[in-house]
Amino acid sequence: MTTAALANEVRNDWSLDEIHDLFALPFNDLLFRAQTVHRRNFDPNLVQVSTLLSIKTGACAEDCAYCSQSAKYDTGLARERLLPLAEVIAAAETARAKGATRFCMGAAWRNPTDKNLDRVIEMIQAVRSLGMQTCVTLGMLSESQARRLRDAGLDYYNHNLDTSPEFYGNVITTRTFQDRLDTLRQVRGAGINVCAGGILGMGESGNDRARMLQELANLPQHPESVPINMLVQVEGTPLHGSEPIDALAFVRSIAVARILMPRSYVRLSAGRTEMSDETQALCFFAGANSIFYGERLLTTDNPGADHDQALFARLGIAREALDLEADRQTCGGSGH
Ligand code: SAM
Ligand code: DTB
Ligand code: SF4
Numbered sequence: 408m409t410t411a412a413l414a415n416e417v418r419n420d421w422s423l424d425e426i427h428d429l430f431a432l433p434f435n436d437l438l439f440r441a442q443t444v445h446r447r448n449f450d451p452n453l454v455q456v457s458t459l460l461s462i463k464t465g466a467c468a469e470d471c472a473y474c475s476q477s478a479k480y481d482t483g484l485a486r487e488r489l490l491p492l493a494e495v496i497a498a499a500e501t502a503r504a505k506g507a508t509r510f511c512m513g514a515a516w517r518n519p520t521d522k523n524l525d526r527v528i529e530m531i532q533a534v535r536s537l538g539m540q541t542c543v544t545l546g547m548l549s550e551s552q553a554r555r556l557r558d559a560g561l562d563y564y565n566h567n568l569d570t571s572p573e574f575y576g577n578v579i580t581t582r583t584f585q586d587r588l589d590t591l592r593q594v595r596g597a598g599i600n601v602c603a604g605g606i607l608g609m610g611e612s613g614n615d616r617a618r619m620l621q622e623l624a625n626l627p628q629h630p631e632s633v634p635i636n637m638l639v640q641v642e643g644t645p646l647h648g649s650e651p652i653d654a655l656a657f658v659r660s661i662a663v664a665r666i667l668m669p670r671s672y673v674r675l676s677a678g679r680t681e682m683s684d685e686t687q688a689l690c691f692f693a694g695a696n697s698i699f700y701g702e703r704l705l706t707t708d709n710p711g712a713d714h715d716q717a718l719f720a721r722l723g724i725a726r727e728a729l730d731l732e733a734d735r736q737t738c739g740g741s742g743h
Contacts, residue, residue: 415447421624426617429663441662444669445694453727456700457509458502463489467515469581472645475706476515482643499534508729510534511542513705518547528559547590553597564594565602571618574611604634608652624667633671637678639707654686665694672697
């Protein structure tokens, strides 16, 4: 195992024992190994930045126990219909002016209707024409919907596994783990870049963390982008009051993700407002090379752009620039 991990191969056959062995390494050994893999594949001082916008908020039919937007829980969130195109363009322009290279639009749907998709496609085309990469997260997709999104020029589709298959039923009952794998297969099959990750800090065990990463790493092709979220505890949701994950256990999970998926962008995602700058610095050392940037995630707060700029300056980290033309030519309409 250790030789394979050091050899930096792209593998899709990680055994659970191998992953547990990585988690069990002394912290310094694990981070050294993750940083070594990271340096073989990326510039260690560049971080990709994406900005999120909730284009349709709340009143969601699903029961995801972490989510502020489920209609099943009283979280005090005001619901909003699908945003007008002009508002989306204005938000994307602001994000671009602040230095984001990817604009991610999220909708609180179980799945989009074909009519919903018409509107979202207009948004994708408008944001793309601003010279940004586009990402959407709209719930489950059919094969024809995935093809329509690809034809519209969508760069990334985000759909998370969220947790291990074994813990999944404790978190969501309205759709299955297999439904999630099926959507990822549609996205991949259509030729759209895959963004798939999960959430830590929901009361899952160490084994669940290892299993979630195993599921991601053993997909037929690694997701290009792997968001690792720390649960944002929202009052009114069933997971509010969960025991927070230990910061060093979170860093370890980032390091293991980096080793298992050496060429993927690992995103230090939700939960940064609860993390110290030092924890975030360790996450970057462990191989995280992407963040959500801007004051809001979808419905909750994110550190301000000023704070992140100051942190990047203290760490000597630069934002990764985007060569959109090269990016779209090499990947046939998609990114890294
Ligand atoms: N409704 C769509 C869906 O679930 O597929 C798209 C939006 S949903 C908000 C996207 C992802 O955000 C979820 O799968 C989950 O991983 C993450 N997320 C949502 N609420 C979160 C929270 N409170 N803390 C951390 N991550 C969260
Ligand atoms: C992902 O993995 N994290 C983002 C994005 N994909 C869509 C969402 C985080 C949401 C955090 C809670 C909120 O702001 O509602
Ligand atoms: Fe709905 Fe997505 Fe929230 Fe689940 S995570 S309740 S599907 S918006």
